[in-house]
Amino acid sequence: MSKDSPHAVKQRRRSDQVTLSQVAQAAGVSPITASRALNHPDKVSNRARRSVLEAVERLGYVPNLVAGSLASSRSRLIAVIVPSLVNTVFVEVIKGLQETLEAEGYQILLGNTDYDLDREYQLVRTFLGWSCSALVIAGLRHNKACHTLLDNWDHPIMEVMELGQGMDLNVGLSHVAAGRCMATHLIDKGYRHIVYVGALLSQDYRAGMRYEGHRAVLEAHGLRAPIVELDTLGSLQAGAESLAQVLAQYPNTQAIHFANDDLAAGALLAAQRQGLSIPRDIAIAGFNGLPLGQHVTPQLTTILSPREEMGRLAATELIRRLGGKSVYRRQHDVGFTLQAGGST
Amino acid sequence: MSKDSPHAVKQRRRSDQVTLSQVAQAAGVSPITASRALNHPDKVSNRARRSVLEAVERLGYVPNLVAGSLASSRSRLIAVIVPSLVNTVFVEVIKGLQETLEAEGYQILLGNTDYDLDREYQLVRTFLGWSCSALVIAGLRHNKACHTLLDNWDHPIMEVMELGQGMDLNVGLSHVAAGRCMATHLIDKGYRHIVYVGALLSQDYRAGMRYEGHRAVLEAHGLRAPIVELDTLGSLQAGAESLAQVLAQYPNTQAIHFANDDLAAGALLAAQRQGLSIPRDIAIAGFNGLPLGQHVTPQLTTILSPREEMGRLAATELIRRLGGKSVYRRQHDVGFTLQAGGST
DNA sequence: AAAAGGAATGGTAGCGCTATCATGACAGCG
DNA sequence: CGCTGTCATGATAGCGCTACCATTCCTTTT
Numbered sequence: 001m002s003k004d005s006p007h008a009v010k011q012r013r014r015s016d017q018v019t020l021s022q023v024a025q026a027a028g029v030s031p032i033t034a035s036r037a038l039n040h041p042d043k044v045s046n047r048a049r050r051s052v053l054e055a056v057e058r059l060g061y062v063p064n065l066v067a068g069s070l071a072s073s074r075s076r077l078i079a080v081i082v083p084s085l086v087n088t089v090f091v092e093v094i095k096g097l098q099e100t101l102e103a104e105g106y107q108i109l110l111g112n113t114d115y116d117l118d119r120e121y122q123l124v125r126t127f128l129g130w131s132c133s134a135l136v137i138a139g140l141r142h143n144k145a146c147h148t149l150l151d152n153w154d155h156p157i158m159e160v161m162e163l164g165q166g167m168d169l170n171v172g173l174s175h176v177a178a179g180r181c182m183a184t185h186l187i188d189k190g191y192r193h194i195v196y197v198g199a200l201l202s203q204d205y206r207a208g209m210r211y212e213g214h215r216a217v218l219e220a221h222g223l224r225a226p227i228v229e230l231d232t233l234g235s236l237q238a239g240a241e242s243l244a245q246v247l248a249q250y251p252n253t254q255a256i257h258f259a260n261d262d263l264a265a266g267a268l269l270a271a272q273r274q275g276l277s278i279p280r281d282i283a284i285a286g287f288n289g290l291p292l293g294q295h296v297t298p299q300l301t302t303i304l305s306p307r308e309e310m311g312r313l314a315a316t317e318l319i320r321r322l323g324g325k326s327v328y329r330r331q332h333d334v335g336f337t338l339q340a341g342g343s344t
Numbered sequence: 345m346s347k348d349s350p351h352a353v354k355q356r357r358r359s360d361q362v363t364l365s366q367v368a369q370a371a372g373v374s375p376i377t378a379s380r381a382l383n384h385p386d387k388v389s390n391r392a393r394r395s396v397l398e399a400v401e402r403l404g405y406v407p408n409l410v411a412g413s414l415a416s417s418r419s420r421l422i423a424v425i426v427p428s429l430v431n432t433v434f435v436e437v438i439k440g441l442q443e444t445l446e447a448e449g450y451q452i453l454l455g456n457t458d459y460d461l462d463r464e465y466q467l468v469r470t471f472l473g474w475s476c477s478a479l480v481i482a483g484l485r486h487n488k489a490c491h492t493l494l495d496n497w498d499h500p501i502m503e504v505m506e507l508g509q510g511m512d513l514n515v516g517l518s519h520v521a522a523g524r525c526m527a528t529h530l531i532d533k534g535y536r537h538i539v540y541v542g543a544l545l546s547q548d549y550r551a552g553m554r555y556e557g558h559r560a561v562l563e564a565h566g567l568r569a570p571i572v573e574l575d576t577l578g579s580l581q582a583g584a585e586s587l588a589q590v591l592a593q594y595p596n597t598q599a600i601h602f603a604n605d606d607l608a609a610g611a612l613l614a615a616q617r618q619g620l621s622i623p624r625d626i627a628i629a630g631f632n633g634l635p636l637g638q639h640v641t642p643q644l645t646t647i648l649s650p651r652e653e654m655g656r657l658a659a660t661e662l663i664r665r666l667g668g669k670s671v672y673r674r675q676h677d678v679g680f681t682l683q684a685g686g687s688t
Numbered sequence: 689a690a691a692a693g694g695a696a697t698g699g700t701a702g703c704g705c706t707a708t709c710a711t712g713a714c715a716g717c718g
Numbered sequence: 719c720g721c722t723g724t725c726a727t728g729a730t731a732g733c734g735c736t737a738c739c740a741t742t743c744c745t746t747t748t
Contacts, residue, residue, distance in 0.1 A: 019734060030698050035736060045696060062493070065473035066419065067734035069410045070703050085439045088432065095429045098456050107470060109421075110454045112442050126451060129409035149406070236639045269639045292636065295580045295613045363704060374728050379706060389726060411704035414733050 018061045027055040038063065069131055078318070079127035081111040081120060081137045083203070086233065089260075089288060089307055090138060093160060096311020097136060104319050106133065115203035117143040124149055134318050140164050141205065156321045158314050162206055163333050169321065171314040171332045175206045178303050178336050179213025182257055182285055185301070187221055189344055191255035191283055194218060195246050196227045197267075198259035199234040207259035210287060214257055226250055234259065239266025243274075247282075255283035255344060261290040261302055268296055268343060283344040289337075298342025306334050362405045371399040382407065413475055422662070423471035425455040425464060425481045427547070430577065433604075433632060433651055434482060437504060440655020441480060448663050450477065459547035461487040468493055478662050484508050485549065500665045502658050506550055507677050513665065515658040515676045519550045522647050522680050523557025526601055526629055529645070531565055533688050535599035535627055538562060539590050540571045541611075542603035543578040551603035554631060558601055570594055578603065583610025587618075591626075599627035599688060605634040605646055612640055612687060627688040633681075642686025654678050 024034035029048050036043045037052035044052075055061070069075040078101055082090040098108055109130060111123035120137075124146055127135065134156040142150075150157055150167055159166040163174045186194050196215075201208040215225040228246055232238050239262060246253055258264035264286030271278055278284060278298055286293060289304030313332060321327050368378035373392050380387045381396035388396075399405070413419040422445055426434040442452055453474060455467035464481075468490055471479065478500040486494075494501055494511055501512040506519055530538050540559075545552040559569040572590055576582045583606060590597055602608035608630030615622055622628060622642055630637060633648030657676060665671050 017734095020736095021734080031734090032699085032736075033697060036697090039736085043696080048696080060493075060496075062469055063473050064414075064475070064734050065470070066410055066413045066475050067703090068736070070408075070414050070705085071734075071736040073703070073736095075410065085435055085442070088435075091429055091432075091435050095456075098429070098454070102456070107474075108454050110442070110452050112439075112446065114443075125406055126409070129407050130451075131408070131410050149404075152404075236635050240639065266639060269641070273641055291580050295584065295610060297613070297617055361704095364706095365704080375704090376706075376729085377727060380727090383706085387726080392726080408704055411733090412706070414735085415704075415706040417733070 017064070018059045020061070020063070023052065023055045023059055023061045026059060027051040073131055075131045075133055076106050077109050077130055077132045078106045079109045079111065079124075079130070079132040079135045079137075081113060081123050081127070081135070083113045083115045083120075083138055085112055088290070089305075092307035093138070093311040093314075096308035096313075097315045098311070100312050100315030100319070106319075115200075117141070117146070121146040121149070128153060133322055134158065136160060136314060136318070139206070140166050140170070156318055158318050160310055160314050162209070163331065165331070169314075169317055169327065169330055169332075171310055171317065171334060173305055173310075173334050173336050175209035176213040176216075178287065178305075179210030179215075180217050181213075181336070181338055182210075182287070182301075182303055183214040183217035185338055185340065186255050186257060186283070186285060186344060187217065187223075189255075189283070191344075192223060193250065193252050193254045194223070194225070194257055195250050195253050195255075196225065196257045196259070197230065197239075197242050197246060197263060198227065199230040199232060199238055199263060201229050201259075204234070204259065207287075210259060230263075234262045236262055236266035236269070239263035239268075240270035241266075243267045243270050243282075253282065255279070255285065258284065258286045261286035261288040261293050261300065264300055264302065264343075265290070265292050265296055268300060279342070279344050285344050289339055293339075293341065296343075301341045301344040302339050304337040304339050306336070310334050361408070362403045364405070364407070367396060367399045367403055367405045370403060371395040417475055419475045419477055420450050421453050421474055421476045422450045423453045423455065423468075423474070423476040423479045423481075425457060425467050425471070425479070427457045427459045427464075427482055429456055432634070433649075436651035437482070437655040437658075440652035440657075441659045442655075444656050444659030444663070450663075459544075461485070461490070465490040465493070472497060477666055478502065480504060480658060480662070483550070484510050484514070500662055502662050504654055504658050506553070507675065509675070513658075513661055513671065513674055513676075515654055515661065515678060517649055517654075517678050517680050519553035520557035520560075522631065522649075523554030523559075524561050525557075525680070525682055526554075526631070526645075526647055527558040527561035529682055529684065530599050530601060530627070530629060530688060531561065531567075533599075533627070535688075536567060537594065537596050537598045538567070538569070538601055539594050539597050539599075540569065540601045540603070541574065541583075541586050541590060541607060542571065543574040543576060543582055543607060545573055545603075548578070548603065551631075554603065574607075578606045580606055580610035580613070583607035583612075584614035585610075587611045587614050587626075597626065599623070599629065602628065602630045605630035605632040605637050605644065608644055608646065608687075609634070609636050609640055612644060623686070623688050629688050633683055637683075637685065640687075645685045645688040646683050648681040648683050650678050650680070 020034050021031045024031040033048055034052045037049045041049055113120040121143055136158045138161045140159050157168040159170045161172050163172040196211050198207040218225040230238050230242055264284050268284050286300050286302040289302050293300030293302050364378050365375045368375040377392055378396045381393045385393055457464040465487055480502045482505045484503050484506055503510040503514050505516050507516040540555050542551040562569040574582050574586055608628050612628050630644050630646040633646050637644030637646050
């Protein structure tokens with residue numbers, strides 16, 4: 001219990017990493033001045049700044065961002081949570097986010113929920129633990145725990161992909177309107193027996209919202225709105241296989257409204273292999289505006305969603321907000337464009 | 345200078361975030377025991393563990409991972425640096441990495457170099473500053489500064505995509521061998537006038553390596569190995585446009601060996617639109633084994649690279665290494681498979 | 689000329705957590 | 719009954735950085 005021995009200094013530094021103090025010493029300034037020279041260059045004299053930068057270079061100093069974040073409780077990390085990376089749609093949004101955020105010195109911390117809301121909650125928890133500067137999350141639907149957690153979080157939250165009233169900021173498009181748009185197009189083209197085909201709608205509920213729009217339009221025209229739900233992820237393969245299933249189930253189908261372009265293109269290519277004429281025998285429509293749709297013959301009728309732009313816009317809004325500027329719009333509609341091809 | 349006044353306690357906590365000490369207090373244990381209860385559950389008594397977990401739940405405690413990382417100099421972050429997100433190949437590797445790493449409680453810090461080695465260096469610097477547990481980086485070619493930085497870094501480094509002698513661990517395939525494989529296939533099929541088409545080979549140097557393999561085989565057979573380099577990124581569009589260019593430049597071309605499937609599929613679809621018969625008029629081969637290749641008619645001859653598996657394997661090896669286990673192989677060849685379709 | 693303001697710099701004390709060592713309690717052992 | 723060993727717990731001292739306030743040395747203002 002007696003502590004008469006001036007017990008040896010505890011030493012814990014394991015790595016021989018250069019620290020800011022060493023840089024400061026080499027530059028002949030105090031650590032705090034060295035810190036300022038690097039982070040607020042305009043707050044120090046030219047002389048100090050130069051000698052610090054020179055010392056950084058000479059010693060090969062790499063700032064410890066973990067320590068910096070702890071001290072300042074600002075991390076310049078942006079958490080990005082998406083349900084899937086297989087679906088290129090999310091990747092394109094990430095790309096838009098990334099190019100904008102990296103240019104501003106933010107880093108992306110990427111999480112993938114695999115369409116599991118409990119997993120999403122866990123990821124949010126982890127990311128909050130990293131004192132992220134902001135959170136970007138796909139979709140407006142989250143579980144209770146996740147909402148509770150985020151309601152008490154005082155950083156910007158950006159919900160992307162779909163338009164609606166969210167927790168904080170929102171950039172997206174109306175999937176219901178997109179579904180209505182395509183359904184209207186099909187009806188205008190004279191089709192009356194129209195089947196909607198989606199994959200795993202419980203997961204990809206936005207495809208379900210498009211169906212709702214689709215159904216509303218068809219029913220307003222006194223038409224039935226049958227739906228076929230596939231139990232595998234949307235893919236060319238699934239689309240190809242779905243064609244036979246739809247025709248068997250609804251023999252007089254004139255047009256198929258697919259939940260996305262992968263399915264639609266897969267069906268279109270399969271139809272061609274089977275000698276079906278498009279759109280004479282069967283019309284096909286998709287959603288997303290993937291490049292592939294413009295390279296098949298006939299070109300795929302689809303709805304173009306501005307995915308990279310969605311990412312860029314989300315990032316821009318976040319940066320504005322993080323810069324302390326008031327945000328003039330909490331909700332931002334990026335819209336969509338009907339791209340009528342020869343397939344309908 | 346005199347410090348006689350016992351100046352007021354400095355208060356810096358801004359956020360009202362619950363801390364581990366508060367949890368400890370609520371649970372009636374010391375902070376360090378609370379820490380152990382969460383991070384080394386087997387080191388504390390059942391009673392302590394239970395009351396800590398209960399307090400965590402009750403207070404809604406979210407661990408501050410930044411503080412934890414600083415104290416322990418372990419972050420459970422894995423830096424992943426890729427040259428592009430547009431190219432789905434890298435996304436698939438990331439997916440393989442992610443599903444394996446997240447299951448082990450690691451998070452991915454994602455960086456995108458846009459094929460710029462200086463940008464790559466900057467990203468590496470930043471990521472080292474986050475005390476990442478490991479680094480996964482695409483490719484074996486890096487700039488001088490990057491090598492210097494990483495040589496002095498004492499964490500695992502995993503270089504993926506291509507096989508070869510790297511800095512530390514390596515998982516990939518031999519692109520030279522892949523190029524040889526496809527060239528051999530084309531020659532076996534009887535083609536003699538074969539053109540290689542790549543896009544931005546200075547960036548996508550692995551496509552250049554495939555060309556080297558391709559050229560070696562052709563020259564061994566006494567054939568010339570012309571190459572056409574496009575100056576846009578590989579895409580369906582670029583492939584479609586390249587077809588005319590190749591035929592104009594080398595009118596008696598019998599087969600085109602494309603650097604990847606996007607180009608090849610774009611050319612194949614364009615050829616069909618122009619009424620060319622494949623492979624009678626022109627044979628087409630690609631690389632990657634994208635799903636699209638199996639859905640066009642005729643099916644695309646390509647080389648299947650196991651991209652997700654590459655990611656999974658890289659992650660598994662890293663985890664093994666991070667777990668302190670000795671690594672039985674510093675280099676791992678994931679191989680490739682020739683997928684002969686009707687297009688050649 | 690004195691007062692007031694500003695710019696550059698530094699000392700100090702944390703940020704919230706964990707590594708390290710110390711301690712106490714208790715079991716097993718000759 | 720002391721000795722060693724294991725287990726559970728705690729006190730202390732950092733991890734490397736930045737916020738906060740204080741100080742110094744100017745320049746500007748009245």
